[in-house]
Amino acid sequence: AQSVTQLGSHVSVSEGALVLLRCNYSSSVPPYLFWYVQYPNQGLQLLLKYTTGATLVKGINGFEAEFKKSETSFHLTKPSAHMSDAAEYFCAVQGAQKLVFGQGTRLTINP
Amino acid sequence: EADIYQTPRYLVIGTGKKITLECSQTMGHDKMYWYQQDPGMELHLIHYSYGVNSTEKGDLSSESTVSRIRTEHFPLTLESARPSHTSQYLCASSAPYEQYFGPGTRLTVT
Numbered sequence: 001a002q003s004v005t006q007l008g009s010h011v012s013v014s015e016g017a018l019v020l021l022r023c024n025y026s027s028s029v030p031p032y033l034f035w036y037v038q039y040p041n042q043g044l045q046l047l048l049k050y051t052t053g054a055t056l057v058k059g060i061n062g063f064e065a066e067f068k069k070s071e072t073s074f075h076l077t078k079p080s081a082h083m084s085d086a087a088e089y090f091c092a093v094q095g096a097q098k099l100v101f102g103q104g105t106r107l108t109i110n111p
Numbered sequence: 112e113a114d115i116y117q118t119p120r121y122l123v124i125g126t127g128k129k130i131t132l133e134c135s136q137t138m139g140h141d142k143m144y145w146y147q148q149d150p151g152m153e154l155h156l157i158h159y160s161y162g163v164n165s166t167e168k169g170d171l172s173s174e175s176t177v178s179r180i181r182t183e184h185f186p187l188t189l190e191s192a193r194p195s196h197t198s199q200y201l202c203a204s205s206a207p208y209e210q211y212f213g214p215g216t217r218l219t220v221t
Contacts, residue, residue: 043201043212051208099210103153
């Protein structure tokens with residue numbers, strides 16, 4: 001069965017600093033991996049996804065993630081944080097019939 | 112932008128009332144899902160459907176029920192609302208390798 005662990009329920013960075021949100025997965029088959037963002041009182045929006053091919057995946061809003069099979073990781077990064085990046089971020093892996101989500105990481109941006 | 116809609120966006124209702132949360136999508140997706148999410152917390156899958164006349168219970172036990180009579184419509188019903196049902200309910204539909212979410216319904220039962 002697939003599972004996802006997000007390290008750190010809350011991450012705080014300064015505006016302009018590097019954003020790093022950590023995600024480790026477990027999967028018995030080659031994984032399909034996703035990052036979603038959720039702004040307050042809204043649904044989830046897909047940031048980026050990895051299915052096959054290039055292991056460095058670029059998404060919307062300047063985010064990217066790298067699939068590292070040897071480390072079973074799919075960490076999300078952004079070189080320079082913006083105030084508008086403050087939100088909840090969810091990592092997910094495709095299960096047999098549904099997405100399996102991590103617990104979420106709340107990103108706070110300090111001015 | 113995904114075309115998946117949920118109504119109402121916010122609902123405050125008294126204990127014992129029957130409610131239906133609406134979810135519609137215009138993308139022709141066969142697979143649809145309902146999640147329950149408390150503020151700032153993880154998502155819990157409560158129902159899903161693979162197509163018309165197909166419904167399954169999810170990972171989290173829920174007193175709600177769902178129906179799937181039309182591909183585009185996947186309503187969730189609570190026969191008798193209780194304060195413990197207070198939560199945010201998110202509907203989603205999926206194409207291969209991507210799930211699209213509606214804006215959610217925030218339900219408060221008083």
